[in-house]
Amino acid sequence: MSGVQSELFELPEGSYRPRARVILLTGPSGSGKTSLSKRTGLPSVALDSFYRNDDAPGMPMRGDLIDWDDVNSWDRQGALETLSELCTEGTAEIPIYDIPSNRRTGTAPLSLGDNKLFIAEGIFASSLIEPLRQRQLLAAAICVARSPLRNAYFRLLRDLSESRKPVPVLLFRGARLAAAEPSQVRAWIGAGCQPVKSLDAAASLIRELNR
Numbered sequence: 001m002s003g004v005q006s007e008l009f010e011l012p013e014g015s016y017r018p019r020a021r022v023i024l025l026t027g028p029s030g031s032g033k034t035s036l037s038k039r040t041g042l043p044s045v046a047l048d049s050f051y052r053n054d055d056a057p058g059m060p061m062r063g064d065l066i067d068w069d070d071v072n073s074w075d076r077q078g079a080l081e082t083l084s085e086l087c088t089e090g091t092a093e094i095p096i097y098d099i100p101s102n103r104r105t106g107t108a109p110l111s112l113g114d115n116k117l118f119i120a121e122g123i124f125a126s127s128l129i130e131p132l133r134q135r136q137l138l139a140a141a142i143c144v145a146r147s148p149l150r151n152a153y154f155r156l157l158r159d160l161s162e163s164r165k166p167v168p169v170l171l172f173r174g175a176r177l178a179a180a181e182p183s184q185v186r187a188w189i190g191a192g193c194q195p196v197k198s199l200d201a202a203a204s205l206i207r208e209l210n211r
């Protein structure tokens with residue numbers, strides 16, 4: 001697995017071996033994480049499903065609006081426990097989150113079948129690197145680091161097609177995210193993510209891990 005920074009199967013002698021491990025996939029909004037996950041054919045978890053409801057106590061604010069790019073708008077512990085359950089049990093209930101209404105609407109079951117790897121993708125994925133590593137459940141962490149302008153274009157197309165938020169909010173947020181992306185990517189790399197410049201490169205890494 002040349003070029004792949006992987007912790008797969010590198011456990012101390014006598015350690016418990018879970019039935020599967022997780023590949024964390026992060027990158028700026030609009031960088032193609034979801035389409036890449038589908039392309040690999042592996043089971044995947046959209047970490048956006050773990051956003052908190054907009055009326056949850058202590059939601060982070062930016063002016064009069066909730067700051068959905070702040071990790072505190074997201075249920076980190078819930079995501080960690082669900083990914084751990086998938087690794088050890090092979091099945092788990094995944095929240096269904098409706099972005100336009102800012103709330104969970106139910107759950108859906110996910111089964112890994114015979115897969116030994118699965119993907120968890122989202123902008124907050126890097127916050128799970130250390131706890132998953134401590135639990136010996138981490139296969140790899142990958143960051144898609146494409147051009148901010150390219151990401152902004154595809155992000156706007158996606159958000160408009162899904163009516164995620166009012167257009168002025170999307171434009172304001174898009175400009176802010178594009179400006180913040182370079183420092184954001186540096187932070188993800190610093191947290192332990194392996195950077196790749198394209199979806200093709202990321203797909204190649206994942207194929208190597210899944211051999």
